[in-house]
Amino acid sequence: MSMLVGGWIAIDEVETPFAKTSGALGGSATFTVLAASLFTPVRLLAAIGEDFPTEFRAALGRPNVDLTGLTVEGAETSRWGARYSYDMNSRDTLYTVFGVNAAWKPRIPAGWEDTTAACMSALDPVMQRDLIRALPASRVSLVDTIRFFIDTALPELRTTMNVADFVTLNEDEARQIAGTPSIAKAGRKFIEEGVQGLVIKLGEYGAVYMSKSDYFVAPGYPLEEVLDPTGAGDAFAGGFLGYLDTVTAITPAEIRRALIYASTVASFCVEGYGPARLLTLTRAEVDQRYRAFRTLTHFDVD
């Protein structure tokens, strides 16, 4: 097994009510790769500029992360700046510098044809589905997105959402695309229109999963200190698909396990600035918190 993560690597500047960080390793692919690598070998497909710090490349190059697909292009690394509200449940993007990603054309390295899972972080939706289709051995795929592509490429995004096995959206994104304030109604609409597995991420409240035959609610892990929500949704996606890449068969029960693993990894992510906590996180810590989720949510019927 091995999972390809396609997306952006960036240099972030993030302001929370408690701290401001700049020149930090970021980009959705960063968080997705680090989360997924806790479960399965990962192949990163992304572009950086010549300005990309050596130590950031070293941070990404975890033992089971293959950086062959991380190419240096002739422009600057993407940059992103954002500021969070007091309760950290909302943020404003202050700027996005596309840099190398303005013209990047991803090419899957030779030897990666045996990739078994395709995880598409936010990218141009046509690029996302081309990459999914270019991996014939992949048995599971996921697409995430950001508001930019909802605003500029919605028809293509809707097509791509129906190609992937799983789609992850934020609550606000789901409401925006579906045009309804009800999450349950938005989800049903997506499923009726061809989405196979939909995850709506609820931030600190967890996530809901919907398919034609299932509906599952995964709570958020109760945290006393949230340092930085950046990348939590990307870590969620990476943990989710990373776990699913390792299972014998992708059953409803395994999908539920994957959602709890996803919520678990996301909960660790927000405990550090940028990807700092993910960089020290171990599978044993993940498994311990996974079991705590069970204790948090269990109740008896009879």
Place this chain on the structure above:
Amino acid sequence: MSMLVGGWIAIDEVETPFAKTSGALGGSATFTVLAASLFTPVRLLAAIGEDFPTEFRAALGRPNVDLTGLTVEGAETSRWGARYSYDMNSRDTLYTVFGVNAAWKPRIPAGWEDTTAACMSALDPVMQRDLIRALPASRVSLVDTIRFFIDTALPELRTTMNVADFVTLNEDEARQIAGTPSIAKAGRKFIEEGVQGLVIKLGEYGAVYMSKSDYFVAPGYPLEEVLDPTGAGDAFAGGFLGYLDTVTAITPAEIRRALIYASTVASFCVEGYGPARLLTLTRAEVDQRYRAFRTLTHFDVD
């Protein structure tokens, strides 16, 4: 077993994005009584004016609701007006007319000394704890509140919160009183300062329960149509304590069941305008949705 509900009965005017109702039966005690009466016999302690419509009294007088404590005072019935935001997750109170409740002094009717549960809807906090203490046979009590008492009587409210067995607060109320955006941290602070069982209501996202030794997350039931969130928190409290009034022993497992029952009843409440859905709700419907909650949240650890 029998549960006393002390609180306000009111005539409501509510505007949602989809409809406007006026002259409707409302008040926190109304929703609490109707929810609790699905589980246990209820005794209502509240005041109304001579203007209170006969049909509202009839609506409250369900088979197992005792209205002996519903007294007619020499002033108008309380009135409340509110408007909800587009996603119904927030509302503005437009006006509150105290009416009879400005001067009401609750008196427990003769024969109610054997009351086994005390559920205090939003009331003056001194009145709340006096009523709890005036019921010597009561083995479980709950206190709810509203922003008005947080703003005007916080020290008394904090004392009352430590007298009750359970306290229910909205997310925003918990954050406001504790002075922290973290729900987990707010909860721990309340517990350390003497609250015994704390429920923080998260609206459509469910609720969390905290005590010295337990932490439980109850999800919200996924609803496609929310007609009117008014009273959902009060129905939650009524369902919670109404169920607990019926159990042999108040164990952590029973408290978790009570929270799911509470979330269940609250989910029905918002499916109708005002208390309309609660007035037709049956225990069989409640039990069916309770079991659906299990399916929604179950996952395997091993």
